[in-house]
Structures are given as C-alpha cells and as structure tokens.
Amino acid sequence: MFQSTPLSSTKAFEIHKSLEQLKSYRDEKQSKLANRYMAAYREGDRKEMVAVQNEAREWNRAAVVDGRPEMRINLEEAIKDRRFAGKTMKQTRGLAKEYRENCGM
DSSP, X not given: OOOOOOHHHHHHHHHHHHHHHHXXXXXXXXXXXXHHHHHHHHHTOHHHHHHHHHHHXXXXXXXXXXXXXXXXXXXXXXXXXXXXXXXXXXXXXXXXXXXXXXXXX
C-alpha cells in the first residue's frame, strides 16, 4: 500500500542537503570577500585589501581547526575570476572579425 523511502536514503538526502547549504554559505562568503577586495583594489585602498586577505586567512584557519577543510575559501581564485571576468579568451579573439568577413558584413 504505502511506499516509503528507507530511512538510510532519507538520512543520506538530508546530509547531502546540509552539505550543499554549507557549500552555498561558503561560496557566498567567498564572493563577498572577493567583491570587497576588488572594490578596494579599484579605489587603491591597500589597507582594506590586506584586511580582506586577513579575514579570508582567519576563515580558512577556523575551517581547518573545526575539522572542515572543505569550507576553506580560495580568495585568490575568486579575485582572479573577478579581474578577468570581462576579458575575451585568447582563443576567441578575432573570431568576430573573421565571422564578419565570412558572412560579407
């Protein structure tokens, strides 16, 4: 009559959901720190840049001490993503010109 999910499947799903929420929290924190860093970078505010780096370092230290190394933030990678977000990849440079030439534009 009733079909129920085995308890182990339910628990596994709840654990998976909790881990995804933690990763989302970490990603949000990483994004906010990268945004703060880039804002300070654009304004030339070295003091704020160092403060953001220290905050990320402290976050990572706490993550390791708490036994959650997967919660570490990769600030350098997030900053790199922000700095080059609007740049065209080398492989695609010149393709628009080539496309226009081929299509007779």
